[in-house]
Amino acid sequence: MNLLTVSGSPHVYTEESVSKIMYGVVLSLIPAALVSFYFFGLAAILVTLTAVVSCMFFEFIIQKYLIKGPITIFDGSAIITGVLLAFIVPASLPLWMVVIGSLVSIGMAKMTFGGLGKNIFNPALVGRVFLMISFPVEMNMYPKPTAFSTQLTDIVTGPTPLAVMKEGVAQGEKVSDIIPEIPEYVNLLMGNMGGSVGEISAIAILLGGIYMLIKKYITWEIPTAYLGSVFVLAGALWLIDPEYYVDPLFHMVTGGLMLGAIYMATDMVTSPMSRWGMIVYGIGCGFLTLVIRIFGAYPEGVAFAILIMNAFVPLINRGFKPKRFGEEVKNG
């Protein structure tokens, strides 16, 4: 026993390291990945592999030849960016577009700012938004889920439930007339709907989220505030006019909300540091998501909402500084 060893501070260590956390997050994404491989088949596997490999490749190229610094492609952060980017694009997206998305994610959103820990916007979301604005046709063709598909060509595509809803409401149809056109809620929850590669199954993503909560890779504040504010706001609108606004449960299980709230908004680098800051940030994300979904031009607003709130994070961090230990409490 070395009870009397003398050493300098710090005296308390944690087992965690950057790459350990990153690989933990990758591990927690496995359920969602399995569901997507089940519903979208080979195409989903190819998109995911392409994104991961090209993200690591671009990070290597930039670190070796432009920054000329240490090469950290195996710390897991590039892998996460790749997986998340693949999860928020359609499985039918041509692979060269996935490569361009990876270049934008790693090159523009991450390395231009100085690499891991210095980026102000979530890299995967920047890649997705770039692709969405650049290739609107390909990014809006979502393959219909078919179990165990090995087909790569002639995939049947269709709109996402959110797009069906938006289109229908815009044409003046009643919500109760549109509901039969979209899959039942059980299917939406399991992931049997049109959508991006990994965002379809709310259950699988929740499983991953619970794992990350137990491992303390994320805290409860941001997902709760995000999902809660979407639920409350959508519920309020639904109570006002249930024939024009769809019920809150629909908003919870469709689109990229679950993936966004659990994996994107909670990105350690681009989210606020203090508890109240996180709650404000989450509510802001939820509010913007719903505003874009209901009143905006795009059917889905999670990516834009999180990127907009990312821009506010430095401000939120200034506004919600935790009290230092020993600081005087006013009027206390």
Add this chain to the structure above:
Amino acid sequence: MKQWNNFTKGFIKDNPVFILLLGLCPALGVTTSAFNGFGMGLATTFVLLGSNIVVSIIKNVIPNKVRIPCFIVIIASFVTIVQLTMEAFLPDLFDSLGLFIPLIVVNCLVMGRAEAFASKQDIWSSIVDAMGMGLGFTLALTMLGGLREILGAYSIFGIQLIPGVTDGMLVFVLAPGAFIGMGYLIILFNYMKKKTA
């Protein structure tokens, strides 16, 4: 040698758009294609040349307190010449540049050179400075426009690079692409400035 420096400084060392960050509105607004950028650059060069010459000639007559309005009147005259000439001979370019032609009047680059250079220097230096700065501005706008055209439409000066493919990355045709291209060209020019310095 001094005049040579006056001339070449506008290209890399003091490039008006990428180093001095002057005249950003037209640089971001009209550079959807290389030709638009080129046309805008030459129009601005002409205005800059004219205003620098006139300001340099009458610099001792202009009262110091009203110099800015005087500059604007001079610049506006030349802008009107450019505007009417372009409307008559290059109607297509005039249509695509639109509002940005009259806006040359308040272009920071033209105002800045009148204020910082022409009103203090002799006429010969002012001409050289206007040419250098104007051509540097043209170079910058053509580069930015070319970058956006190559990535956004797979063409350069209207010539298709890949036959049959016209839809490029739409983001580079839209406003965000201007900022993205601008940012990376600023990095490139600062790198080149560091290399040559």
